[in-house]
Amino acid sequence: MTVLPQLDQLVAACHWIGAKGWAPATGGNMSVRQDDSYCLLSESGKDKGSLTRDDFIQVEIASNRAPSGRTPSAETGLHTLIYRLFPQAGAVLHTHTVNSTVLSRVEKGAALVLQGYEMQKTLAGQQSHLDSVSIALFDNDQDIDALSQRIAQFAQQTPLRYGFLLRGHGLTCWGKDVNEAKRHLEGLEFLFLCEMQRRLLEAK
Numbered sequence: 001m002t003v004l005p006q007l008d009q010l011v012a013a014c015h016w017i018g019a020k021g022w023a024p025a026t027g028g029n030m031s032v033r034q035d036d037s038y039c040l041l042s043e044s045g046k047d048k049g050s051l052t053r054d055d056f057i058q059v060e061i062a063s064n065r066a067p068s069g070r071t072p073s074a075e076t077g078l079h080t081l082i083y084r085l086f087p088q089a090g091a092v093l094h095t096h097t098v099n100s101t102v103l104s105r106v107e108k109g110a111a112l113v114l115q116g117y118e119m120q121k122t123l124a125g126q127q128s129h130l131d132s133v134s135i136a137l138f139d140n141d142q143d144i145d146a147l148s149q150r151i152a153q154f155a156q157q158t159p160l161r162y163g164f165l166l167r168g169h170g171l172t173c174w175g176k177d178v179n180e181a182k183r184h185l186e187g188l189e190f191l192f193l194c195e196m197q198r199r200l201l202e203a204k
């Protein structure tokens with residue numbers, strides 16, 4: 001993979017995410033895979049809607065270490081987990097939207113199940129609204145090592161696809177490249193909005 005065009009696409013995706021209001025007040029983080037061993041991750045604490053290429057820090061996927069000594073995202077461990085679990089994953093996007101934050105609290109189960117929506121087909125491999133798509137849902141944790149261990153254990157037993165929700169926190173999703181990760185993000189956020197509206201209207 002040539003990283004430079006992917007990094008340029010990631011920077012553009014971050015600006016797009018910022019313009020949508022999906023990474024308010026420095027929330028969210030984004031990364032792209034560099035090769036088997038390294039990824040480039042957004043620096044912690046920055047406004048993700050106005051990142052430049054220089055705001056991405058090289059991180060070792062196996063150790064979470066940044067050779068430069070700079071401080072990558074507080075949620076680095078979730079990005080590197082995805083790159084370890086899925087060798088095909090080329091980019092990871094984490095956002096804080098109102099819909100993902102609220103829906104992940106309202107849904108008490110271990111997954112948000114999406115069914116009956118044509119837009120499920122924005123997710124790679126999905127071919128029909130009749131199928132169910134389960135987006136795994138984990139309780140939030142400030143201890144990212146503990147959280148990533150919990151997610152890794154889950155992934156050993158249950159397929160983890162497209163992304164996962166952290167309760168009261170947001171969505172982390174991925175794709176084979178920046179374009180696919182962006183499509184998954186936009187598709188999932190559309191589906192979350194539909195699901196939120198459906199639950200509101202159907203509530204007695």
Ligand SMILES: CSC[C@@H](O)[C@@H](O)C(=O)COP(=O)(O)O
Binds near residue numbers: 025028029044072075
């Ligand atoms: C702005 S509070 C949100 C953070 O705690 C975290 O969840 C987040 O998404 C951004 O952290 P960051 O370290 O900038 O990547």
Ligand SMILES: [Zn+2]
Binds near residue numbers: 028075169170
């Ligand atoms: Zn976050």
